[in-house]
Amino acid sequence: MKWLSVWCFCSAFNAAADAELAPELRVFEPYFGTWQADFPVAEGQPAMQDVSHWARALNGTAVRTLHSINDGLYGGESLIFWDKSKNSLVFYYFTTAGFYTQGTMEMVNDHEFIAYEDVTGNKDGITKVKSTSTLRDGQIIVSTQYLKQEKWTSPETRVYQPSEKNVKFK
DSSP, X not given: OHHHHHHHHHHHHHHHHHHOOOGGGGGGGGGOEEEEEEOOOOTTSOOOXXXXXXXXXXXXXXXXXXXXXXXXTEEEEEEEEXXXXXXXXXXXXXXXXXXXXEEEEEEEETTEEEEEEEEESOTTOEEEEEEEEEEETTEXXXXXXXXXTTEEOOOEEEEEXXXXXXXXXX
16 A cells, blocks of 8 residues: 555656646747648638647657648648757757758747747748747737748738647658
């Protein structure tokens, strides 16, 4: 009986430790879960849907995001973490298209952040990305601009709703 009590205590302690998230990352907890956005497309163009999933990673020292467009046509994975030497939120994003980005995040407030990315290896000439994400009324609103061939594109806005779908990779 004594061993059972010790085991229960240790299990409860480990479960609590497993649920912890680095203090600098706790602002992302409301984003945890799965979200989807249906992109606005021109008439006659195929539908585009992005499914993303946010979760705690690496024993709470990082946040992982996964996403896939149209069931794996394109996708990517990010790890967000606190870089003590830079005193900043930093992330890396790897894609199924063979390019990656690295960037920083600036928290505007508890419900909004701006991400600045440097792009490596994009075949379309995109070298930088700037996006603003806002969590409001149970939605994530993302506005993104791309520096493509030395010109910033017009912002593209996507609205993500909670979803039961799964991120898929081919």
